Amino acid sequence: MHSKLTKKDILRILNAADSEIIDYMSQTSKYRENNLITYSKNVFIPLTEICRNDCGYCNFKKNPDDPEAIILKTKEEVLESLKEAEQYGCKEALFTFGENADEEEVVQHKLAEYGYEEMIDYITDICQMTLNETSLLPHTNGGNFTFDELTKLKEVNASLGLMLENSSDRLMKLPAHNKSPGKDPKLRLETIANAGKLKIPYTTGILIGIGETKEEIAESLIAIKELYEEYEHIQEVIIQNFTPIPGIEMENWAEPTFLDMVRTVIAATLLFADTDVSIQVPPNLNNETAQIFLLCGADDWGGVSPVSPDYVNITSPWPGIDELKRLTQDAGFELKERLCIYEKYINTEWLNGNLLEKVSNLSPHQ
Numbered sequence: 001m002h003s004k005l006t007k008k009d010i011l012r013i014l015n016a017a018d019s020e021i022i023d024y025m026s027q028t029s030k031y032r033e034n035n036l037i038t039y040s041k042n043v044f045i046p047l048t049e050i051c052r053n054d055c056g057y058c059n060f061k062k063n064p065d066d067p068e069a070i071i072l073k074t075k076e077e078v079l080e081s082l083k084e085a086e087q088y089g090c091k092e093a094l095f096t097f098g099e100n101a102d103e104e105e106v107v108q109h110k111l112a113e114y115g116y117e118e119m120i121d122y123i124t125d126i127c128q129m130t131l132n133e134t135s136l137l138p139h140t141n142g143g144n145f146t147f148d149e150l151t152k153l154k155e156v157n158a159s160l161g162l163m164l165e166n167s168s169d170r171l172m173k174l175p176a177h178n179k180s181p182g183k184d185p186k187l188r189l190e191t192i193a194n195a196g197k198l199k200i201p202y203t204t205g206i207l208i209g210i211g212e213t214k215e216e217i218a219e220s221l222i223a224i225k226e227l228y229e230e231y232e233h234i235q236e237v238i239i240q241n242f243t244p245i246p247g248i249e250m251e252n253w254a255e256p257t258f259l260d261m262v263r264t265v266i267a268a269t270l271l272f273a274d275t276d277v278s279i280q281v282p283p284n285l286n287n288e289t290a291q292i293f294l295l296c297g298a299d300d301w302g303g304v305s306p307v308s309p310d311y312v313n314i315t316s317p318w319p320g321i322d323e324l325k326r327l328t329q330d331a332g333f334e335l336k337e338r339l340c341i342y343e344k345y346i347n348t349e350w351l352n353g354n355l356l357e358k359v360s361n362l363s364p365h366q
């Protein structure tokens with residue numbers, strides 16, 4: 001197996017069975033440059049739980065009339081969470097929230113109450129406050145943004161993220177995405193490409209088990225690789241598994257099998273083997289099995305928070321950092337903290353002077 005995989009090669013991996021799977025798994029180790037497995041110590045702050053989409057697997061979005069819903073956090077609330085996170089040594093402020101929440105009147109009213117006309121100005125101010133008043137680095141993941149919005153976000157974020165989920169239009173007809181205009185793959189690929197044009201270090205990935213075919217998984221990974229080849233801004237690719245949770249529309253859908261995850265992580269690893277893009281598997285969605293993915297080439301656990309839950313997967317608590325270290329070492333690797341921006345992007349080509357200084361002052365340690 002050479003590192004420049006074709007779609008046919010990827011499909012062969014995704015359809016592998018029996019000892020073939022073990023053979024592919026062992027090939028991934030050839031491409032490891034070191035024995036480090038990274039993670040970012042973060043705080044997850046959901047700025048709003050309102051979202052214009054309605055994904056069949058969503059466990060995050062709340063209705064605007066739900067009295068429990070976060071409509072829009074105040075700056076004070078955000079700052080309080082950030083200060084607490086600082087005490088725990090967190091270095092990434094992960095702002096994840098629903099897409100185009102300001103399509104809802106309740107959110108518009110809150111924005112006006114806080115003195116904003118546009119959602120993007122509120123988000124940008126929150127990120128700027130994070131930079132001014134804390135040592136944390138903002139990483140925003142709030143759905144699609146226009147080129148102009150990304151231009152604003154770039155100035156106040158160390159990196160940004162958006163899951164591609166899948167590149168197939170067909171999923172727009174399935175429960176996963178049939179009520180989610182923001183999950184249109186054309187739109188998402190455009191957002192990721194615009195981030196590349198703007199030289200924004202970027203995180204993306206795919207969600208498996210939402211009704212896609214193996215062919216569509218292969219095409220999605222190739223689409224991400226092509227974006228990387230054009231702009232070199234993709235620092236990591238997340239391979240996330242759908243997890244059915246009671247109460248969601250897709251609660252009765254089957255989870256992807258463990259081997260589906262294994263095959264997909266191997267395929268992603270071998271596809272990106274000729275790059276320095278990391279392959280990430282969230283440890284909290286794979287409690288019992290996370291270690292195996294390290295043997296399939298995954299080299300990053302993603303954001304792990306000692307202080308906040310994973311609001312997007314609220315029933316799946318993150319392991320503690322000590323537990324993560326134990327799991328990593330037990331598999332033969334070493335756990336290493338990283339920033340939300342990977343080292344190769346820490347320079348003037350990718351960051352403005354203010355961000356560069358801020359990032360350079362943070363040194364993650366084990």
Ligand code: SF4
Pocket residue numbers: 051052053054055057058059060061097098099143180182
């Ligand atoms: S999964 Fe994300 S985009 Fe989809 S409805 Fe939930 S919050 Fe919105």
